[in-house]
Amino acid sequence: MEVRLFATLREKREKVVDVPWTPGLDGYALLGTLGIAPEDVAIFLINGVHHRLDAPLNAEDVVALFPPVGGG
Amino acid sequence: MATSYCGKILRINLSNKTCRVEELDLELAEKFIGGRGLGTKLYMDEVCPTVDALSPENKVVIISGPLTGTATPTGCRYMVVTKSPLTGMIASSNSGGKWGAVLKYAGYDAIILEGKAETPCYVNIVDDKVELLDAAHLWGTTVETCKHTLEEAHKGASVLNIGPAGETLSLVAAVMNEGERAAGRSGVGAVVGSKNLKAICVTATTRSVMPVYDTEALKAVTSKCMAKIKENGVTGAGLPTYGTAVLVNIINQVGAYPTRNWQHSYDENADATSGETLKEKHLVKNGFCHRCPIGCGRIVEIDGKHVGGPEYETIWGFGSNCGITDLEYINRANLMCNEMGNDTISVSCTIAAAMELYQKGYIKEEECEGVPLIWGNGEAIVVWTERMGRGETALGKLMAQGSHRLCEHYGHPEIAMVVKKQELPAYDARGIQGIGITYATSNRGGCHVRGYMIAPEILGSPEALERTAIDDKHVWAKIFQDLTAVIDSSGLCLFTSFALGAAEYAELINAATGTNYDVNSLLEAGERVYNLERVFNQKAGMDPSEDTLPKRLLEEPIAHGVSKGHLSRLDEMLPKYYEARGWENAFPTQATLERLGL
Numbered sequence A: 001m002e003v004r005l006f007a008t009l010r011e012k013r014e015k016v017v018d019v020p021w022t023p024g025l026d027g028y029a030l031l032g033t034l035g036i037a038p039e040d041v042a043i044f045l046i047n048g049v050h051h052r053l054d055a056p057l058n059a060e061d062v063v064a065l066f067p068p069v070g071g072g
Numbered sequence B: 001m002a003t004s005y006c007g008k009i010l011r012i013n014l015s016n017k018t019c020r021v022e023e024l025d026l027e028l029a030e031k032f033i034g035g036r037g038l039g040t041k042l043y044m045d046e047v048c049p050t051v052d053a054l055s056p057e058n059k060v061v062i063i064s065g066p067l068t069g070t071a072t073p074t075g076c077r078y079m080v081v082t083k084s085p086l087t088g089m090i091a092s093s094n095s096g097g098k099w100g101a102v103l104k105y106a107g108y109d110a111i112i113l114e115g116k117a118e119t120p121c122y123v124n125i126v127d128d129k130v131e132l133l134d135a136a137h138l139w140g141t142t143v144e145t146c147k148h149t150l151e152e153a154h155k156g157a158s159v160l161n162i163g164p165a166g167e168t169l170s171l172v173a174a175v176m177n178e179g180e181r182a183a184g185r186s187g188v189g190a191v192v193g194s195k196n197l198k199a200i201c202v203t204a205t206t207r208s209v210m211p212v213y214d215t216e217a218l219k220a221v222t223s224k225c226m227a228k229i230k231e232n233g234v235t236g237a238g239l240p241t242y243g244t245a246v247l248v249n250i251i252n253q254v255g256a257y258p259t260r261n262w263q264h265s266y267d268e269n270a271d272a273t274s275g276e277t278l279k280e281k282h283l284v285k286n287g288f289c290h291r292c293p294i295g296c297g298r299i300v301e302i303d304g305k306h307v308g309g310p311e312y313e314t315i316w317g318f319g320s321n322c323g324i325t326d327l328e329y330i331n332r333a334n335l336m337c338n339e340m341g342n343d344t345i346s347v348s349c350t351i352a353a354a355m356e357l358y359q360k361g362y363i364k365e366e367e368c369e370g371v372p373l374i375w376g377n378g379e380a381i382v383v384w385t386e387r388m389g390r391g392e393t394a395l396g397k398l399m400a401q402g403s404h405r406l407c408e409h410y411g412h413p414e415i416a417m418v419v420k421k422q423e424l425p426a427y428d429a430r431g432i433q434g435i436g437i438t439y440a441t442s443n444r445g446g447c448h449v450r451g452y453m454i455a456p457e458i459l460g461s462p463e464a465l466e467r468t469a470i471d472d473k474h475v476w477a478k479i480f481q482d483l484t485a486v487i488d489s490s491g492l493c494l495f496t497s498f499a500l501g502a503a504e505y506a507e508l509i510n511a512a513t514g515t516n517y518d519v520n521s522l523l524e525a526g527e528r529v530y531n532l533e534r535v536f537n538q539k540a541g542m543d544p545s546e547d548t549l550p551k552r553l554l555e556e557p558i559a560h561g562v563s564k565g566h567l568s569r570l571d572e573m574l575p576k577y578y579e580a581r582g583w584e585n586a587f588p589t590q591a592t593l594e595r596l597g598l
């Protein structure tokens, strides 16, 4: 599964990580495998759509993770 | 009793070279707060809305807020209020830096500029001494050269000025201060240029912070706000670390990142120009406005010099929207735009529109005078920015009038991505519904900082809204627009609103001025400002049909990426928005005006 990391979540990690998909994988479990604390993630996108971290994931999903950021 | 208003307005008549100090009506100030609100009120009381924006009869109100110059986080902002030569409607452009605070330290809440000087001149203010001086030697100079020359001549002065773009009456010219801070939008720099005024220098010798109504109360609420700003993930970490450009990847990942003049909404190369890449490859240090604990500014190095770097909208406009993937060129185009004193959003988007006209064969190669407007041509964004700024070449002169007039000239107005003739910023309203309603109903035309719906729809702040739904976005849009009008009137930076809410703004304003605002009455004051601007537009001849979006957003679904197939559903949101506002056919009803005391 393709996981794209942004901003501070990239520090000491790759920009794009390939995570093996397992049945029942959700956002929380995914963060566990990446060693990212849930509170460090403010925006969790599955295929470009915002989701909560308990959303289930499919093998072909593309996930994007962002810490709290903003601008304008 | 002390308040943070100076209580004084400096009126400068450039036609007969007189300067006069007038009392500020404090009751009026409290009703309209200051900055954007009070500036609009003062302006409307004096100027006929049908005035030709570039005629001597037009005036310019340059005005601070009650928190400008106080010991509050980001208490530094000022506004330039006038009629826009670009939109023909109200212009109110906001800037940070230090100049606005120094104006207050010198003793003035506002400056009203009127008339037109016979020859180029500039104003030098040292406390209560005001003089009009010859600017022949400054006319034609870039923003930085002019600033430098004046800083040498008037040691310690804070300088506001226009560049070649304002002098040549580019309709997208900015008013600049401290070299790289811009009251950027709606062509306010052209109005100043039309008056033959090059600069205003201000020096304050006796004061470096404003006295306030209740010092202890202000101290207490300020330390509470500072803690919130530090703890907040956006203002405490995200903005300081990456600047606003961190949005490049976010907006691109949701497939709402306009690319090649909005022909696409996803750029697979966007990461090369992202805030992350800017930090890794170009950032020298953060830039801070006066009294700002956030420091979203980016300082980058170009040819061995440390200069202001691009923010999100600028990176997008010169970057993906022009097919550019090299930050080096974007940094240079941003610097050139600042040197010319032009608005980076309108300039970059006009170049993008010209590139689409070129792509489709409407602009011919021979018109490009050696620098073809081809997508991805890094040299083109720098050269055409300079040509627009200096009014050089026939096409450059035309482009300096903005993309609406450019595309009309070639018979293809549909290519101009504008609302009310002003260029839209960097969020595709087909993939993010709520921002579309604020674009369409913004009183100053295409703009993201009149109701930043991106906060709830993308960033989840203060709560997450589904970006593709319309639900009650019309209500959110109204509240965001009203709260933004308050912040723009207060003298604080809009970015504080990631951490602060209406309750904190009310406490800050009350402690500084002695007013008794609560959340409801403060939002009502913001609503009053929003309606006042709308009344100006109505009197200036705005047609209700101008509350709309470019045809591309209403009729051409997004072609690629994760937001594929989406269109703006503005037609469903707009009637509900008018109802929530108490407007009929785009304008406030008599009952609404009476409710707001207008």
Ligand code: SF4
Pocket: B074, B096, B097, B287, B288, B289, B292, B293, B294, B295, B296, B297, B493, B494, B495
């Ligand atoms: S947050 Fe950025 S724009 Fe706002 S006052 Fe601070 S440095 Fe200036």
